[in-house]
Amino acid sequence: MRELAGRCDLFLDFSLRSLRLCALCVESVFTEASCPPTHTDRDIFAFMQPIIRISSLSKTYASGFRALKNINLDIRRGEIFALLGPNGAGKTTLISTVCGIVTPSEGSVSVGGHDIVKNYRASRALIGLVPQELTTDSFESVLGTVKFSRGLFGKRPNPVYLEKTLRDLSLWEKRDNPIMTLSGGMKRRLLIAKALAHEPQILFLDEPTAGVDVNLRRDMWNLVRTLRDSGVTIILTTHYIEEAEEMADRVAVINKGEIILVEEKAELMRKLGKKQLTLQLAAPLDRLPPELTRHHLELSGDGRALVYTYETADEESGIVPLLDDINKAGIRFHDLQTSQRSLEDIFVSLVKEEQ
Amino acid sequence: MNFGLNLTAIRAIYRFEMARTWRTIMQSIISPVISTSLYFIVFGSAIGSRISEVGGISYGAFIVPGLVMLSLLTHSISNASFGIFFPKFNRTIYELLSAPVSHLEIIVSYVGAAATKSIVLGLIILATAGLFVPLHIDHPLWMIFFLLLTAITFSLLGFIIGIWADNFEKLQVVPLLIVTPLTFLGGSFYSIHMLPPFWQKVTLFNPVVYLISGFRWSFYGIADVPVWISLAMTGLFLAAFIATATWMLRTGYKLKN
Numbered sequence: 214m215r216e217l218a219g220r221c222d223l224f225l226d227f228s229l230r231s232l233r234l235c236a237l238c239v240e241s242v243f244t245e246a247s248c249p250p251t252h253t254d255r256d257i258f259a260f261m262q263p264i265i266r267i268s269s270l271s272k273t274y275a276s277g278f279r280a281l282k283n284i285n286l287d288i289r290r291g292e293i294f295a296l297l298g299p300n301g302a303g304k305t306t307l308i309s310t311v312c313g314i315v316t317p318s319e320g321s322v323s324v325g326g327h328d329i330v331k332n333y334r335a336s337r338a339l340i341g342l343v344p345q346e347l348t349t350d351s352f353e354s355v356l357g358t359v360k361f362s363r364g365l366f367g368k369r370p371n372p373v374y375l376e377k378t379l380r381d382l383s384l385w386e387k388r389d390n391p392i393m394t395l396s397g398g399m400k401r402r403l404l405i406a407k408a409l410a411h412e413p414q415i416l417f418l419d420e421p422t423a424g425v426d427v428n429l430r431r432d433m434w435n436l437v438r439t440l441r442d443s444g445v446t447i448i449l450t451t452h453y454i455e456e457a458e459e460m461a462d463r464v465a466v467i468n469k470g471e472i473i474l475v476e477e478k479a480e481l482m483r484k485l486g487k488k489q490l491t492l493q494l495a496a497p498l499d500r501l502p503p504e505l506t507r508h509h510l511e512l513s514g515d516g517r518a519l520v521y522t523y524e525t526a527d528e529e530s531g532i533v534p535l536l537d538d539i540n541k542a543g544i545r546f547h548d549l550q551t552s553q554r555s556l557e558d559i560f561v562s563l564v565k566e567e568q
Numbered sequence: 569m570n571f572g573l574n575l576t577a578i579r580a581i582y583r584f585e586m587a588r589t590w591r592t593i594m595q596s597i598i599s600p601v602i603s604t605s606l607y608f609i610v611f612g613s614a615i616g617s618r619i620s621e622v623g624g625i626s627y628g629a630f631i632v633p634g635l636v637m638l639s640l641l642t643h644s645i646s647n648a649s650f651g652i653f654f655p656k657f658n659r660t661i662y663e664l665l666s667a668p669v670s671h672l673e674i675i676v677s678y679v680g681a682a683a684t685k686s687i688v689l690g691l692i693i694l695a696t697a698g699l700f701v702p703l704h705i706d707h708p709l710w711m712i713f714f715l716l717l718t719a720i721t722f723s724l725l726g727f728i729i730g731i732w733a734d735n736f737e738k739l740q741v742v743p744l745l746i747v748t749p750l751t752f753l754g755g756s757f758y759s760i761h762m763l764p765p766f767w768q769k770v771t772l773f774n775p776v777v778y779l780i781s782g783f784r785w786s787f788y789g790i791a792d793v794p795v796w797i798s799l800a801m802t803g804l805f806l807a808a809f810i811a812t813a814t815w816m817l818r819t820g821y822k823l824k825n
């Protein structure tokens with residue numbers, strides 16, 4: 214799809230009866246002739262909609278456990294979306310619901326404009342899923358199982374594409390080996406190859422880098438970027454903020470079955486990037502001296518500490534002028550410490566805010 | 569043109585299931601040949617020498633349809649139940665559940681593969697039996713029809729068992745405790761007319777009687793119950809199993825959370 218978008222973005226109907234924007238036709242600006250007539254208003258509309266739309270989704274397991282609580286989430290076409298959350302937050306449940314493995318209790322999900330229940334064939338055909346657990350057959354060959362995956366999704370055989378996919382994942386040499394002879398990292402790559410076998414538009418990666426060494430992690434990240442550049446929308450789950458930082462365009466934080474934040478990565482990093490400098494004063498202060506009011510300072514309740522909050526992302530932390538001013542004001546401190554807000558703090562503060 | 573069916577997916581699952589058979593091809597062929605030979609040595613020769621004829625047929629020939637039926641039932645059930653139980657067990661079922669395949673396509677491909685294998689085994693047994701006794705088949709088309717119908721019906725039962733079972737014991741329990749006894753008591757090795765009147769009545773509650781009787785009729789034109797009843801009963805099972813399997817897939821019973 215992205216390929217198309219690269220070709221022609223804007224289409225103007227010069228008859229002036231209507232002015233249309235065609236998101237599917239980028240390059241052929243102002244030339245009516247080169248906008249393929251196949252792009253109907255419906256196509257264009259569908260293209261500009263979120264590729265996945267999750268509305269008021271809840272999941273209660275048979276045990277009575279409510280694993281997802283009223284989830285509302287839109288995934289944009291072509292983005293890398295990270296779902297960040299601690300163990301048991303509901304990441305896998307959410308992904309499994311979208312893919313059709315878990316039945317939703319309430320709410321609805323549409324994928325590419327197709328409802329996942331009523332129109333499961335169309336919605337599932339768009340999706341490739343790499344599960345969290347290493348679940349593979351044993352006796353089948355690598356190439357055999359990838360061919361099977363492609364067929365299962367109703368795609369005609371395409372040896373050239375499958376060879377390329379296996380080569381990209383460094384599995385081509387192993388194509389005739391039975392799966393049980395692969396290492397854990399190879400099996401994980403094989404699961405990716407299986408998920409990609411039917412050329413999906415959306416790829417779900419459930420903790421792709423769990424149990425994967427540093428080199429392979431790099432490779433995987435590169436692969437994900439390459440896929441994104443070819444127009445695939447990617448949704449990955451992770452426990453690690455660094456991973457989200459490295460990869461994602463947008464991040465959602467999920468905790469106890471609730472989405473507590475959806476943010477552009479840059480914005481989240483800004484929030485996460487806050488650091489605090491605490492100065493333990495030698496003598497307590499009643500109030501902030503006027504020389505220091507230009508800094509974003511707070512005096513602790515007992516007057517024994519000054520707390521300075523700053524962004525790590527900023528070039529100038531402002532610490533040097535602050536310390537200068539403190540010195541000039543004649544304030545003495547006997548200790549200082551810095552702390553960084555962790556993901557944990559963010560969870561805590563977000564959950565608190567909600568209550 | 570493809571009747572709205574995802575034929576590519578059906579083919580993929582069918583091939584995958586058949587590949588399992590090919591990997592163990594020797595075992596798949598040799599064991600029925602050996603077991604059939606054993607049956608003929610034990611039942612055909614040892615016992616059969618004392619029972620001369622049943623309904624004008626030599627005892628050895630008489631038991632052939634029952635032997636084929638016995639194999640057909642047990643293999644249909646075990647193939648199909650294992651086929652769907654195993655991905656559930658090793659959790660590769662996620663792929664099937666997330667694929668754009670309908671319930672019908674899943675059933676057709678798994679049941680089709682299991683039935684194919686059991687029919688091939690049935691024919692191997694028939695051929696082996698032909699080495700021991702002179703075979704003749706009065707109604708070959710009906711024979712094939714019963715073979716197909718029974719294989720499909722009981723592969724469906726196996727499919728249901730495979731979904732229902734959540735461990736290996738459960739997988740074994742139905743074939744072992746229900747199907748095998750019913751088959752042995754269903755007239756595989758005797759005509760139910762050889763039983764005392766009371767047991768003849770009781771035996772009519774055994775569904776397998778109808779299967780074996782109909783199948784034997786297609787060979788020798790003799791039957792314990794009228795053929796149309798055999799057909800109707802098999803059809804009834806088929807309908808019941810189709811309904812159950814469809815219900816299981818629709819509700820996600822033991823497959824989806």
Ligand SMILES: Nc1ncnc2c1ncn2[C@@H]1O[C@H](COP(=O)(O)OP(=O)(O)OP(=O)(O)O)[C@@H](O)[C@H]1O
Pocket residue numbers: 274275276278280298299300301302303304305306307345825
């Ligand atoms: N089949 C099930 N029946 C009952 N509860 C379940 C089931 N599957 C998951 N849960 C519960 O739902 C919650 C969310 O589980 P889920 O697997 O979605 O978490 P997760 O965010 O993927 O965790 P992790 O990071 O550990 O993979 C957990 O509390 C889990 O115990």
Ligand SMILES: [Mg+2]
Pocket residue numbers: 304305306345419
């Ligand atoms: Mg998980």
